[in-house]
Amino acid sequence: MNFVVRSFLIFVLSCVSVFSEEVPNAVLFRMGSERLVLHEVLESMNAGEFAILNFTSVNCIPCKKEIPELLRIAEKNPNIKLFIIFAESNPKDFATSLGVKSYYTDGLGVVQNKFGVKEYPVTILISRDKNLMSRIEGYKKKKLQETIQKALERR
Numbered sequence: 001m002n003f004v005v006r007s008f009l010i011f012v013l014s015c016v017s018v019f020s021e022e023v024p025n026a027v028l029f030r031m032g033s034e035r036l037v038l039h040e041v042l043e044s045m046n047a048g049e050f051a052i053l054n055f056t057s058v059n060c061i062p063c064k065k066e067i068p069e070l071l072r073i074a075e076k077n078p079n080i081k082l083f084i085i086f087a088e089s090n091p092k093d094f095a096t097s098l099g100v101k102s103y104y105t106d107g108l109g110v111v112q113n114k115f116g117v118k119e120y121p122v123t124i125l126i127s128r129d130k131n132l133m134s135r136i137e138g139y140k141k142k143k144l145q146e147t148i149q150k151a152l153e154r155r
Helices: 003-019 038-043 063-076 092-097 110-114 141-154
Strands: 027-030 034-037 050-056 080-086 122-127 132-137
Touching: 027 038, 027 110, 034 038, 038 050, 050 063, 063 080, 063 141, 080 092, 122 141, 132 141
Parallel strands: 050 080
Antiparallel strands: 027 034, 050 122, 122 132
16 A cells, blocks of 8 residues: 555544544533533433533633633524533632623532643533544634534534
8 A cells, every 4th residue: 555545544544533532521510519420411412412611710811702702602502502611619700700600610620630621721522422523722713613613514
């Protein structure tokens, strides 16, 4: 087999495995109290729906721009289940200032560690069958919009 063809096949197969990677299960605490198990939430979603996990922090400057954008996109698209996950245990004032009505906390960093979050923001799109659809590190408005639009078109 030709080297170029073999290299291309290896590249394509490696890309396919990225899109079929199952995300880890995690326990999310809504506003510090209600407990949700991520895989259970994903399994309960309808066909065509997907989840967006957004890892953020009150000290993150780009997050102040990204969160309102995510809220706007999720509000316009009922097939998106948005989970804003703060690194802090009590981000209430910050969340309220950005218009966030429902958020999750990860004060001990357990969920962040499972998803390999080292800096903020990190946005992860997950299909209802628990597979990683996309991961965006940092905030670039156009890239975020395009990535979410592609996910909406795939459903």
